[in-house]
Amino acid sequence: MKREVAAEIVDSLKDAGVDFVATLTEANLHDLVMALGEDKAIHHVPVTREEEGIGICAGAYLGGKKPAMVMMNAGFLLSTNALATVCIHPGIPVLLLIGHSGGVGEENAGHATVGAVTEPVLQAMHIVYEKVGRFEDIRPTIRDSQMLARSSRRPTAIVLNKEALR
Amino acid sequence: MKRYDCLRAIAPHFSEDLVVTNLGAVRHEWQALRPHHGNYHLQNLGLTSSMALGLALALPHRQVVAFDGDGSLLLNLGSLATIANQHPKNLIHIVFDNECYESSRGAPTATAGQADLAAVARGCGFANVVRTTTLAEFVDAFVRARKAKDLYFILAKVEPGAGDVPAAALDSQENKYLFVRYIEKSENVKILTSTLSRASEPRPK
Numbered sequence: 001m002k003r004e005v006a007a008e009i010v011d012s013l014k015d016a017g018v019d020f021v022a023t024l025t026e027a028n029l030h031d032l033v034m035a036l037g038e039d040k041a042i043h044h045v046p047v048t049r050e051e052e053g054i055g056i057c058a059g060a061y062l063g064g065k066k067p068a069m070v071m072m073n074a075g076f077l078l079s080t081n082a083l084a085t086v087c088i089h090p091g092i093p094v095l096l097l098i099g100h101s102g103g104v105g106e107e108n109a110g111h112a113t114v115g116a117v118t119e120p121v122l123q124a125m126h127i128v129y130e131k132v133g134r135f136e137d138i139r140p141t142i143r144d145s146q147m148l149a150r151s152s153r154r155p156t157a158i159v160l161n162k163e164a165l166r
Numbered sequence: 167m168k169r170y171d172c173l174r175a176i177a178p179h180f181s182e183d184l185v186v187t188n189l190g191a192v193r194h195e196w197q198a199l200r201p202h203h204g205n206y207h208l209q210n211l212g213l214t215s216s217m218a219l220g221l222a223l224a225l226p227h228r229q230v231v232a233f234d235g236d237g238s239l240l241l242n243l244g245s246l247a248t249i250a251n252q253h254p255k256n257l258i259h260i261v262f263d264n265e266c267y268e269s270s271r272g273a274p275t276a277t278a279g280q281a282d283l284a285a286v287a288r289g290c291g292f293a294n295v296v297r298t299t300t301l302a303e304f305v306d307a308f309v310r311a312r313k314a315k316d317l318y319f320i321l322a323k324v325e326p327g328a329g330d331v332p333a334a335a336l337d338s339q340e341n342k343y344l345f346v347r348y349i350e351k352s353e354n355v356k357i358l359t360s361t362l363s364r365a366s367e368p369r370p371k
Contacts, residue, residue, distance in 0.1 A: 020224070043223060045252060048244030055213030056248070059186070059220020062206060062345060063228075064355045067220070085210040086217070090342040150359045 001165050005135060006031040009097070012139040013068060014041055016146040018095060020065035021045070022053030026072045028099050028165040033070065050075030051082035057094040058086045066146070068095040073102070073118040076157075083125060083155055093149035095142075096127070096157040105162030118159065128156050133163030167301050169262045170195050170329030172322055173233070175305045179312060182352065183229040186218040188238045190269040191328035192262065196233060198331035203348035209338045212241030215249060215259055222254035225353065229256050229312065236263040236277045237270075243286060249317070250291030258311045258318045259287075264326045272326060287319040294318045 009032055013021065022045045025033040036044045043065070047053040050071045057067035071079070076098045087094055101108070102115015122129045128148060130141045141158055149156040169192060177199040185205045187193040193207040206221075208214050218232035239246075239261055249259065265278035277283060284297040294316055296307040304322050311318035336344070346357050 020220075045219075045223070045248065047248050049242070051213065052216045052242055052245050052248060055210070055216030055242075055245075056220040056223075058213075059217035059222075060224045061220075061357070062217075062342075062349065063184075063221045063224025064349060064353060064357050065220075065224040082210065082213060086208065086213055089209060090338040092342065151361070153358070 001028055001031045003031050003035075005138070005164055006035045008135060008138050009142070010035045010039055010042070012142040013095075014039075015139065016095075016143045017066045018068045018146060019043065020057065020060045020067040021070060022047050022056050022067070023070040024048075024050050024053060024072075024075050026099060026101075028101070029070060029072065036070070049078070051079040054079050054082035054094065055086055058092045061092050061094065066150070068097060068146075070097045072099040073159075074114050076118065077114065077121060080121065080125065083127070087155045088125065088127075091153035092155075093153050094155045095146050095149050096155055098157055098159050099165050100131075100159045100161050103159075103161050105166070122157055122159075127154070128152075129159055130157075131159045131161055133161040138164070167299060167304065167322065167324050168327055168329075169264070169322070169324045170327075170331075171301055172262070172304050172324065173199050173329075175301060176308045179309065180231075183231055184221055184225070185231050185233065186214055186221065187233045188214045188235045190235060192233050192235065194331050194334045195329040197334035197336065198329070203344045205341075206345050207334065207336060207338075207341055211238050213245075214238050215242060215245040218257060218259065219245065219249050219252060219254065222257040223252060225349075226254065226256055229258070230254070231258045232260060234259060234261045235268075236261060236265060236275045236283060237267045239283060240276055240281070246287050246290035246292065246319075250287075253317050255316050258308070258320065260308070260320045260322060262322050262324050264324050266326055268326050268328070284319070284321040287321075292317065292319045295321070297321045297323070299323045
């Protein structure tokens with residue numbers, strides 16, 4: 001991810017009211033994770049496993065924070081039980097920013113299956129999501145996804161494609 | 167030592183403390199001993215410690231207590247590393263270790279073998295780790311942790327067995343709303359969004 005894209009995401013998150021972010025890094029997310037770590041207005045919690053981050057974000061919401069979770073799609077797939085039991089079942093919103101490995105533009109054959117099942121799993125879980133690649137779409141999509149998460153009391157997701165990640 | 171006796175012994179110390187309970191009998195025991203809207207009964211095995219961390223970070227001036235179990239924490243050992251690095255001074259992480267999956271008919275957990283959760287917590291960077299095997303040790307550790315106003319990990323080695331209490335009547339949605347409304351009121355914050363009816367808008371001329 002280019003530094004200007006990372007900076008735009010961080011700024012858009014703050015604009016949307018997000019003040020608490022859990023992350024699990026990956027090469028494509030590195031600049032975003034580092035930028036979140038440096039930002040004073042956002043409490044940043046690097047986690048060891050993505051579902052842990054879902055639990056931390058849900059707890060932060062109960063305490064009045066506006067949380068988001070940054071992870072790759074492999075981590076989203078790992079988090080499905082946590083999202084179902086901790087967020088969707090009781091009605092707790094968390095904004096999910098999901099890097100999409102194995103989507104269009106992917107060069108690494110090893111990511112193909114994870115890439116192919118990501119959207120069907122989001123759909124199966126009834127998580128409303130938007131796919132984002134173009135720079136100018138980042139800010140309005142983060143604002144609107146966060147709005148829906150808060151009003152619906154459910155997690156919403158933004159799937160960052162290769163255009164955003166490279 | 168039994169978990170219910172531990173809970174009963176420390177319950178009088180709770181005022182407006184926030185509590186996150188693990189799946190299983192512990193939620194019913196705690197709800198019977200301390201019915202309070204500041205109890206959050208998590209419907210997930212593994213994330214008790216993580217929920218409590220998020221809550222403690224969001225409300226650093228409130229005491230947060232997690233009632234975790236060995237089967238749960240073994241699913242989420244990495245949370246100990248995250249908690250130690252975040253170091254919330256308002257979190258007491260209590261693990262009732264009965265060395266079995268009690269709510270799943272009692273098969274042994276890894277702590278029935280070689281695993282030592284207190285050693286794992288220490289290795290992850292917890293400075294205050296107490297291993298307790300008697301009720302007096304447990305109560306003493308809890309009182310000390312509350313006075314210290316620092317992050318504590320308390321391991322309570324307990325026998326399997328649940329207290330004779332009625333099933334807690336709360337379901338997850340109700341529990342969430344009651345908890346959130348309690349936080350909104352006690353912290354004077356707004357968490358749940360609401361929208362006015364269009365009827366409140368000025369009418370077009």
